[in-house]
Every structure is written in C-alpha cells, then in structure tokens.
Amino acid sequence: MSSRGIVLYLHVHQPFRVRKYSVFDTAVNHDYFNEQDYGTERNNEMVFRKVADKSYRPMNALLQQMLDTHPDFKVSLSISGTLIEQAEAWAPDVLDSFKRLVDTGRVEIVAETYYHSLAFFYSRREFENQVEMHKAKIREVFGVETKVFRNTELAYNNDLAKWADNYGFKGILAEGWDPILGWRSPNFVYKPPETNNISLLLKNYRLSDDLAFRFGNKEWPEYPLTVDKYNDWTNASIADQPLINLFMDYETFGEHQWEDTGIFNFFESFIGKWLEGPENTFYTVSEAVETHKPVDEVSMPNTVTWADTERDLTAWLGNNMQQEALRNLYNMENDILRTGDIDLIADWRKLQTSDHVYYMCTKWFNDGDVHAYFSPYESPYDAFLYYMNAIRDVRFRLHNDHKTGGLNG
Amino acid sequence: MLGWELPPHNSGGLGVACYHMSKALALAGAKIDFVVPYSAEHDIDFMTIHSATKLTPLERYGLGAYDSKTVINKALSAADINNLKDMRGVQKRYVRYVERWVKKHRPDAIHAHDWLTMEAGMRAKELTDAPLIVHVHATEFDRSGTENGNPLVHEIEYQGLMMADRIIAVSNITKSIIMQKYNIPESKIEVVHNAIDVASFNDGYVYDHRTYRYLEALKLEGFTIVTTITRFTIQKGLPQFIRAAARASEKYDKLAFLLAGDGEQRDELIELAADLGISDKVFFTGFVRGKQWRDAYSVSDIFVMSSVSEPFGLTALEAAHHDNALIITRQSGVGEVLNSIFRYDFWDVDVLADQIVGIATSDALKNELKNNVLHEYIKISWRDVADKCLKIYESIKSGVTA
Numbered sequence: 147m148s149s150r151g152i153v154l155y156l157h158v159h160q161p162f163r164v165r166k167y168s169v170f171d172t173a174v175n176h177d178y179f180n181e182q183d184y185g186t187e188r189n190n191e192m193v194f195r196k197v198a199d200k201s202y203r204p205m206n207a208l209l210q211q212m213l214d215t216h217p218d219f220k221v222s223l224s225i226s227g228t229l230i231e232q233a234e235a236w237a238p239d240v241l242d243s244f245k246r247l248v249d250t251g252r253v254e255i256v257a258e259t260y261y262h263s264l265a266f267f268y269s270r271r272e273f274e275n276q277v278e279m280h281k282a283k284i285r286e287v288f289g290v291e292t293k294v295f296r297n298t299e300l301a302y303n304n305d306l307a308k309w310a311d312n313y314g315f316k317g318i319l320a321e322g323w324d325p326i327l328g329w330r331s332p333n334f335v336y337k338p339p340e341t342n343n344i345s346l347l348l349k350n351y352r353l354s355d356d357l358a359f360r361f362g363n364k365e366w367p368e369y370p371l372t373v374d375k376y377n378d379w380t381n382a383s384i385a386d387q388p389l390i391n392l393f394m395d396y397e398t399f400g401e402h403q404w405e406d407t408g409i410f411n412f413f414e415s416f417i418g419k420w421l422e423g424p425e426n427t428f429y430t431v432s433e434a435v436e437t438h439k440p441v442d443e444v445s446m447p448n449t450v451t452w453a454d455t456e457r458d459l460t461a462w463l464g465n466n467m468q469q470e471a472l473r474n475l476y477n478m479e480n481d482i483l484r485t486g487d488i489d490l491i492a493d494w495r496k497l498q499t500s501d502h503v504y505y506m507c508t509k510w511f512n513d514g515d516v517h518a519y520f521s522p523y524e525s526p527y528d529a530f531l532y533y534m535n536a537i538r539d540v541r542f543r544l545h546n547d548h549k550t551g552g553l554n555g
Numbered sequence: 556m557l558g559w560e561l562p563p564h565n566s567g568g569l570g571v572a573c574y575h576m577s578k579a580l581a582l583a584g585a586k587i588d589f590v591v592p593y594s595a596e597h598d599i600d601f602m603t604i605h606s607a608t609k610l611t612p613l614e615r616y617g618l619g620a621y622d623s624k625t626v627i628n629k630a631l632s633a634a635d636i637n638n639l640k641d642m643r644g645v646q647k648r649y650v651r652y653v654e655r656w657v658k659k660h661r662p663d664a665i666h667a668h669d670w671l672t673m674e675a676g677m678r679a680k681e682l683t684d685a686p687l688i689v690h691v692h693a694t695e696f697d698r699s700g701t702e703n704g705n706p707l708v709h710e711i712e713y714q715g716l717m718m719a720d721r722i723i724a725v726s727n728i729t730k731s732i733i734m735q736k737y738n739i740p741e742s743k744i745e746v747v748h749n750a751i752d753v754a755s756f757n758d759g760y761v762y763d764h765r766t767y768r769y770l771e772a773l774k775l776e777g778f779t780i781v782t783t784i785t786r787f788t789i790q791k792g793l794p795q796f797i798r799a800a801a802r803a804s805e806k807y808d809k810l811a812f813l814l815a816g817d818g819e820q821r822d823e824l825i826e827l828a829a830d831l832g833i834s835d836k837v838f839f840t841g842f843v844r845g846k847q848w849r850d851a852y853s854v855s856d857i858f859v860m861s862s863v864s865e866p867f868g869l870t871a872l873e874a875a876h877h878d879n880a881l882i883i884t885r886q887s888g889v890g891e892v893l894n895s896i897f898r899y900d901f902w903d904v905d906v907l908a909d910q911i912v913g914i915a916t917s918d919a920l921k922n923e924l925k926n927n928v929l930h931e932y933i934k935i936s937w938r939d940v941a942d943k944c945l946k947i948y949e950s951i952k953s954g955v956t957a
Contacts, residue, residue, distance in 0.1 A: 168909040169806045466919035508927055511894045527897055530920055531913040 150384050151427040152420065153347060153434045155319065156396035157296070158244075159226040159262050160197065161501035163188045163522055167532040167539075176543065178536040179496060187522030191236050198237045201400030206243040208399075208410055212417050213250045219417055220252045220428040223396065224296050227260030227276075227283050228499060241287065248288045254430035255284050257292035257315065263498035264298055264462060266306060267449075268476040276495070277313070294318065294431040298500050300349070300393070300452035301459060304445055307338030307346065315344060317435040319393065321452045322348030326444065333387035337440035345435035346444055349393040349452060353383060358394040362407030370408075373415040381423065388438045389429065393452070461507045467530040468503040474537050481544050481551040490543055497536060505529035556589045557653065557665065557672035557679075561604070564595050564612035567786065568749075568869045569692050572725075573668055575752045577602050579941035585948075588662070590675070592649045607652035610639055627707055631674055650675045657683050664688060664948045670695065670708050673715030680718065686951040688944075689719035694732055697864040700789035713737050720951045723747050723944070725867040726888020732864075747943045748892050750935040751872040756849075766850035770811060770838065774854075778809045779915035782855035782879070784848070784870050785862075787818030792861040792884065792901040794820075794827055799861075801831035802908035807915055810836060815851040817842040852877035856921065857914055862887050863901045871896075872932045880924035882910050892935055895927035 165181035165188055181188040212219045225244065233241040247253040259265055260280040265273035277295075284292055294317035295310045302320035310318045322332025332348040356376065360366045368375070384390050395402060403409040420426050429437060453461050463469055475497055482494045505521040506529045523529040544551035556577060560570035577587050578601050587602035593615040594606040608615075627642055631650065634643035653675040657665075666688045667676030673689060680687040694712055695704035716722055716737050722744045724730040730746050733739050764771050770780055781800070785791045793814070800812045814824065814837065821839065828837040843851055852858070858874030858881050865887035872889065875881055883890045884901040897914075899906040914921045 168905060169912045170802075170905055170909065172806075465923055467917070467923050470917065470919035508895065508923060511927060511931070524898065525894070525896075527895070527920060527924060530917070530923075531897075531910065534913060534917060534920075535909070 149425050150388050151390075151429040151434070151437075152380070153222070153389055153391045153429050153431060154220070155222040155224070155256065155296075155391070155393045155431060156398075157224050157394070158202075158229055158396040159224075160190070160194055160229045160232050161262065161499040162228055162232075162496045163190055163193075163505075164497075164502065164529075164532045164536050165189075166528075167535050169535050169538075172535045172539045173542040173546070176493070176539055178493065178539070190232065193522075194232045194236050197397060197401050198233075198240050200405070201397050202233075202237070202240045203243070204405070204410060205396065205399040206240070206247060208414060209247055209253075210243070212414065213247065213252055216417060216421055218421055218427045220254075220430045220433070221247075222254040222256050222294070222431045223247075224256035224258050225284075226258065226262040227280050228262060228496065230283060230287060245288060248290060252430070254294070254432055255288055255290055255292055256319070256431060257281060257284075257295045259298055261495045261498045262298050262500055263495070264301065264459075264472070264500050264503075265476075265498060266297055266301070266309075267459075267463075268472060269479055270309075272476070272479055272498075274313075276498075294347075294435070299459075299462065301449055302446060302451070303449045304339055304447055307341055307344060311338070311341035311344040317345050317347060317431055319347050319391075319431070320349070320446065321450050321457055322350055322391065323450050323457050326446055326450060330442065330444070331387055332391060333384055333389050334441045335389070335435055335438040336442055336444040339443050339445045345440050347389075347391050347431060347434055348444070350383065350391050351452070353380060353390060354392045354394050357392070357409075358398045358402065361398075361409055361412070362403045371412070373412060373419050376412075376416060377419045380420065381426075389434055391434075460509060462500055462503045465506070465508050465526075467506045467508075467526070471503055471506065471530060471533055471537070474534070478540065478544065478551060481548075482540070485544065485548045485550070487543075487548065490540070490547070494540055497533070497540070502529070502533055506533070556587050556602070557667040557675050558589055558591060559668065559671040560593075560612075560615075561589070561591060561597055561599065564591075564593065564597075564615075568867070569668065571869060572692060572749050572867075574599075575750065575755075575937045576940055576944065579937035580944060583938070583941045583945055585941075585945065588656075588660070590649070590653060590656070590672075592645050592671075605652070605656065607649040608639060608645060610645065614639070615645070627705055629707075646671070646674060650678050653679050654682060657685075661685060663952060666690060666944070667715070668692060670712045670715065673711055677715060677718045680720075686720040686948075687718060688721050688723060688947060688951070689715050690723040690725075691716075691729055691733060691866070692725055693866045694729065694736070696732055696736055697729075697790055697866055698788075700792075700863045719743070721745060721947050723947065725749050726891055728864075728886065728888045728891070729866040745943070745947055747940055748888070748935060749867045749869055750937045750940050751869065751876065751932055752937055753876060753933060756873075756876055760846075760849055762853040763846065763850055766847055767813070767838075767854040770813065770854050773809075773811050774856075776809070778811050779856045779911075780811050780813055780854055781857045781859060781911055781915075782813040782815065782851060782874070783859045783861060784815040784843070784851055784874070785818075785860075786816055787814075787820040787824060789820065790863055790865070791818075791820075792863040793824055795901055795904055796859055796861040796907070797824055797827045797831065797833075797837065799904045799907035799911065800828075800837060801833050802904055803911040803915075804833055804836060806908070807912045810911065810915055812837045813840065813851060813855060814838065815840040815843045815848070849877070852879065855879050857882060857911060859907070859911075860884060860887050860889070861901060861907070865889070872935075875925075875928045875932045878925055878929075880914050880921050881928060882907060882914075893928060893931050895924055895931055897924070 162179040259276035295315040296319040332350045336346040506526045558573045581601035590605045593610045629643045634647045636647045638644035695708045858879035860883045868887045868889035881896040897910040
C-alpha cells in the first residue's frame with residue numbers, strides 16, 4: 147500500500163461576462179450576457195469555444211489517457227454551475243468527456259457555489275441555496291454526491307469551516323499560506339478549530355504555482371521546467387510527509403499555459419515519472435482526508451484566498467466600486483427571491499459571479515503592474531459602468547414586472 | 556530655443572509647455588536663448604528672451620497663429636518683411652532675427668517648436684551646422700481637424716521634419732501622424748510626453764464659490780457639473796460633446812455642462828444646444844483666465860476632453876489636479892500617460908453619454924476615478940522631460956561632430 151500521494155485538484159470555471167451594456171440599454175434590453183461582437187473577450191460563447199479547443203478537449207483527452215494508462219492516477223475537479231451551463235449550450239461533447247472521466251470512479255467532483263460567488267460574505271441563505279443548487283446539478287449531470295467543499299477563490303476562514311462541518315462535508319480546501327502555517331508544512335491533513343468531523347487540505351502553493359504561473363515564463367530562473375527537475379522537487383517536498391496538494395485552475399493546461407509551452411507533454415511525462423516511485427500514488431480529495439488523520443489544528447480567523455501576494459479578497463472587494471456593486475446586488479435579495487421569476491433570479495445570480503468584481507479591480511494601477519490584470523474590459527471603470535447599468539435594469543424589472551423594490555440610484 | 560509664445564502672453568498650451576520645459580532644462584544646467592516674435596515683459600530669469608519684432612503680444616494674437624483658416628499662402632521669399640500685419644511677414648522677420656543672431660553665437664543645439672518656427676530652425680541649422688531638433692506639439696492635421704489643412708503649412712512641416720536631426724513628438728498619436736502623413740522614419744522620432752508643474756498651482760489659490768454661483772447652487776441640489784475648457788474650434792470635437800450632453804440628459808436630468816473658452820464655433824454650439832433643447836443645462840463662460848479659469852476646474856466634477864485630434868492635452872492634467880474625474884477621447888495623447896480615466900472615440904456620442912451618467916450616478920465610481928488619477932499625473936514631471944531632451948541633445952551632438 148502506497149503511503150504518500152499527490153492530491154491534484156483542478157478548478158474549472160467560466161463566468162457569464164456582462165456585455166457592453168449601456169445606460170441606453172437599461173430598462174429596454176435585458177440581455178446583459180449576450181455580447182453580439184464576436185471579436186471581444188466579452189463574448190461568452192466565443193471565449194468558451196476557444197477555451198474548449200485549447201484546454202478542455204485536449205486536457206480531458208489527456209486525463210482520460212492517464213486514467214487508462216495508470217491505475218493509480220486520480221484527480222479532483224470543481225466545475226462551476228455557470229461552466230456546466232455554457233458547456234451544455236455550446237459544447238455538449240466537453241460535458242460528455244467530463245462525465246466519462248467521472249465514470250471511471252477515480253475522478254471526484256468537489257462542491258462549491260453554483261454561481262462561483264462570494265455569497266458566503268453577504269448572505270448565508272443565498273450561499274446555502276447556491277451550494278444546494280450545485281450539489282443538485284452535479285447529481286443530475288454526473289450522478290455523484292460531493293463530499294468536500296471549496297469556496298470561490300479558495301476564500302476561507304474559520305467560520306466557513308464550521309459551516310461546512312455542520313453541513314456534513316468531510317473535507318475543505320484552503321491556501322497553505324506561510325504566515326498562517328509558520329513552521330508547519332502544507333503536506334499534512336489539518337483540522338479547523340471548533341469543528342468535529344471536517345479535515346482541512348492546504349494548497350502547496352510553491353509547487354502548484356510552478357505549473358500554474360511560472361511554467362512557460364522564460365524570465366523564470368528555473369525555466370525550462372523539466373520533468374526530472376519537478377519530480378525531484380516534489381519528492382524532496384514530500385519526503386516523510388503524506389501529501390502534496392497541487393491546486394490550480396484547470397485552464398492552466400492549454401489556456402494560461404499554451405500548448406506550445408509543452409505543458410501537456412510535461413503533464414503526461416510527470417504522471418508516469420511520479421508513479422515510478424514505489425511509495426508514490428495519487429489521492430482524490432476524499433481519499434486524502436479518509437487516509438490521513440489531522441496532525442494539528444490550523445486557525446484562520448481572517449479570510450485567506452489563493453490570490454496575489456496578499457492572499458486576501460482585495461482583488462474582489464478592495465475598492466469602493468466593487469463594494470458598491472455587490473452591496474447593490476445583495477440588497478435586492480429578498481425582493482428578487484420573492485418574485486419567483488426564474489429568469490430574473492437566474493440573471494441576478496449570474497451577476498454574483500466573482501469575476502465581475504475582479505474586472506473592477508484597480509490595485510494593479512497602484513502596483514504599476516497593469517499587465518497582471520486580466521479582463522475583457524478596457525478598464526475597471528468600464529467594467530463597473532456596464533455592471534451598474536445591468537444592476538439598474540434588474541431593479542427596473544423588479545419594479546416594472548413585479549411592482550416591488552425602489553428605483554433609487 | 557525657437558518658440559512663438561511664453562506665458563503670460565500665450566493663447567494656448569504651446570506657451571505653457573515651452574515655459575516649463577525651458578525652466579526644467581535651465582535647472583538641469585542648460586543655457587537657453589529663447590526667441591519670441593513679439594516684445595513684452597516676461598517675469599523669467601532662468602533664460603535669455605529675445606524679441607524678434609517690436610510687435611506687442613496682442614498684435615501678434617491678431618495674426619491668428621493657430622487658426623488654419625487664416626490665409627497663409629506666401630513662400631517666405633515672397634512675403635513682405637515690412638508687413639507685420641501679415642503672418643508671413645512676421646515669420647520672415649523672425650527668421651531674419653535668428654539668422655543674424657546665430658552668426659554671432661553658434662548654439663550647441665537648435666530646438667524649434669512647431670511649424671511657426673521651423674523655417675527659422677532650418678535656416679539656423681544651415682548657417683551653423685548645429686543639430687536641429689523639431690518639437691511637434693501639433694501638426695496641421697490636428698489644427699484643421701481634417702485631412703486637408705493649409706498646404707503651405709503642411710509643406711513647411713514636411714521640410715522641417717525632413718531637415719531635423721531629431722524629432723520630438725508629444726505623444727504616440729503625434730508620432731504616428733508624423734510617420735504616416737509625413738513619411739518620416741520611426742527611428743528619427745522620440746516621444747516625450749508633456750508634464751504638469753504642480754508647484755505652479757500652489758500659489759495660495761483658494762476656490763471661490765461665488766465665481767460660478769449658479770452652478771454651486773445646482774450642486775447643492777445634487778447636480779453633477781461636466782466641464783470642458785478649450786478653444787471652440789473644429790479640432791476639439793465640441794458638437795459631439797453637446798450631443799452627448801443631450802443624450803445623457805435623457806437618462807439623468809441632474810447634469811449641467813460648463814463650456815469655458817471661446818472660438819469660432821461658439822455660435823454654432825449655442826445654437827446646437829438650443830436645437831437639442833438643453834440650453835438651460837449648458838453654460839458658456841467665454842474666454843477665461845486666472846481665477847475664473849481655475850475656478851472653472853474647481854466647480855467641475857467631470858472633465859471631458861472631446862478632441863478629434865489632440866497631440867497631448869495638458870488641460871486634462873490640470874483638471875485632474877483640481878479633483879475631476881476624466882473622460883478623454885482615444886484621439887488625445889494625454890490618455891497615453893493615464894490609466895484611471897474613461898476613454899471613448901470622439902464620434903461616439905452614446906458612449907460618452909453612458910460614461911457621464913455612470914459617473915454622475917455613482918459616487919464610488921466618481922471617487923475612484925478622481926483619487927486614482929491623482930497618483931498617476933503626479934508621476935509625470937518636467938524634470939523628466941528635460942532629462943529626455945538633454946539626452947537627445949547629447950546623442951546628436953556626438954553624431955554631428957563626426
């Protein structure tokens with residue numbers, strides 16, 4: 147029986163981006179997510195088709211091949227509800243290939259909010275609704291139950307862990323951030339404070355980010371990253387420890403790191419190389435927490451995310467535009483839900499996806515690191531402008547169609 | 556240094572740019588002789604000012620140096636040097652003055668600003684073999700706002716750009732005009748963005764709420780003041796601005812528009828506002844100077860630069876300094892040095908209207924724009940401009956001695 151394993155967890159998500167939606171559309175057109183211009187990154191269908199070709203199709207084929215070739219290979223995926231909807235609409239074959247992966251029994255689906263939202267920080271009721279919706283969608287599409295939870299952007303704190311524990315999840319994912327861990331290693335299972343049955347898996351961000359962020363970077367001193375080198379690093383990191391949690395965006399493969407960086411070949415060779423080690427294996431997230439007992443308690447009273455050097459929520463909630471956008475959105479919650487208007491509720495929820503406020507982030511300007519900012523909009527101000535015009539239209543629909551809510555602002 | 560104006564005897568941004576650039580260059584150790592085409596007192600001690608004619612600055616204004624419509628059709632050789640009511644006559648006198656002067660004092664470098672002084676620059680280069688730097692603040696394409704413009708001015712610009720050892724463009728927009736319209740190779744052109752002298756604004760100025768009292772009253776009622784401060788010429792794209800004002804007012808009525816300045820389009824703009832039914836929302840101040848000028852920035856919440864073609868656009872930085880959110884056309888060079896602004900294409904009336912309404916209806920957006928742009932314009936200093944100029948002088952000095 148193998149004693150140490152890689153926990154590979156990939157996050158699959160696409161938002162419904164708001165189109166160039168002007169004040170002259172507000173109260174007239176309600177198609178916020180339907181950018182007509184096929185030449186922009188705001189066109190959700192265009193982006194999805196592109197990423198499907200570059201990433202989802204080749205990577206799913208490779209994952210299938212790895213599962214067929216290596217009986218010990220396993221992987222965990224979190225797939226947002228908005229991504230599943232897009233795949234259903236524009237690339238059903240991609241969804242089928244995900245289903246085949248899950249059917250092997252060695253691919254676990256991780257729970258999250260259906261709309262990839264920050265609802266936990268605004269409304270516990272809405273948050274639970276979205277976790278339920280996601281569970282139901284995964285059950286419907288893949289026929290499996292989720293058991294381990296991850297929150298949007300890996301935004302985690304002790305309260306979230308307590309909630310997940312009460313809810314019945316047996317595991318939860320978070321960032322393995324040095325200021326929290328101190329001398330401790332992320333390569334163990336931990337326990338959140340004041341919880342009973344839940345275990346905490348912490349991302350090994352160095353080894354994860356070597357692939358997710360640095361792999362194709364020619365300025366990186368370690369470039370090019372060879373399989374042997376990375377295999378040495380992982381073996382050195384794990385030494386006498388049980389796990390390495392490699393958590394990253396699925397789109398690392400083919401989209402963030404393009405095929406010509408050699409990322410697919412690297413992945414294929416590395417899986418084989420790692421499994422050559424007699425003690426080495428892979429775990430799904432559930433297996434990881436079932437196989438290994440928590441060695442210590444890790445407390446995160448403040449919210450920690452997997453983003454930026456700050457590992458906080460400032461990329462999403464750092465400025466007043468972002469806060470105003472979400473405040474306006476969540477203020478409508480009661481009125482929206484009371485309408486029972488399925489389309490209106492769905493639109494309101496699509497506007498909760500965290501990507502929207504990320505596009506409004508201005509902190510890159512202060513850092514002088516404008517290129518770190520990835521957005522389909524010309525500026526954060528444009529992102530905010532179109533979003534607020536959409537919010538006003540939602541408010542208009544409440545008022546006009548359901549005679550409820552005010553039209554202020 | 557060959558220029559056409561210096562403050563306070565300036566009609567536009569050219570004089571302001573020349574003043575601050577010269578001052579920063581002098582501080583960095585350059586000895587500058589600056590030639591102007593008129594005689595007047597300047598409160599300037601960091602360089603020597605030479606007057607090429609006995610004209611008063613006001614008489615020189617009458618020549619319409621910036622107005623493409625003024626008839627300029629004579630080659631310099633055909634101009635009457637004694638006719639100082641004629642632009643070409645004054646330019647001929649200016650060239651004569653420069654010729655005489657450089658025969659006695661050979662400069663290390665000749666730095667000529669815009670077409671007005673390019674002929675003098677070329678002549679000085681011919682006589683002294685000193686390197687010629689042509690500094691382009693605006694081309695005839697910018698001034699005319701069209702593809703046409705004055706053919707003689709185009710010709711002078713073309714010659715000046717060809718003869719120059721180096722060309723300084725105030726933005727990438729201007730650089731590409733020089734490359735595309737005048738066929739000048741890219742390697743000859745250096746982009747040096749203008750800056751803003753923040754210190755010159757710290758002169759004890761205090762905003763006077765009484766200057767635009769009616770607008771202040773509107774602000775108390777929750778109105779947002781949208782301003783532009785400019786010459787009312789075709790280059791500035793003001794009819795589109797008025798149209799956007801009308802479009803924005805359809806969606807949000809607590810908007811007032813302040814147009815500070817004057818120019819040949821004034822009557823047309825007043826008429827257009829009336830035709831669109833927004834006369835009560837549009838305020839024309841006429842030409843503003845000094846306090847009225849600064850108070851116009853201060854009363855304003857949103858500053859719009861609507862130019863069809865703006866090589867740089869210093870007023871945008873001045874507006875930012877006076878706490879405005881900025882909306883700038885993509886056709887304006889100043890946008891190249893700022894991130895925290897809205898951009899639009901000068902013809903896109905609906906986009907401008909959307910941005911105005913968006914800012915007016917969200918304090919968060921307005922404050923983010925205002926606060927963030929403050930960190931950006933302050934990074935651009937005339938000291939950097941001077942350093943770049945000095946590097947250019949150095950680079951061609953060595954080239955010429957060979």
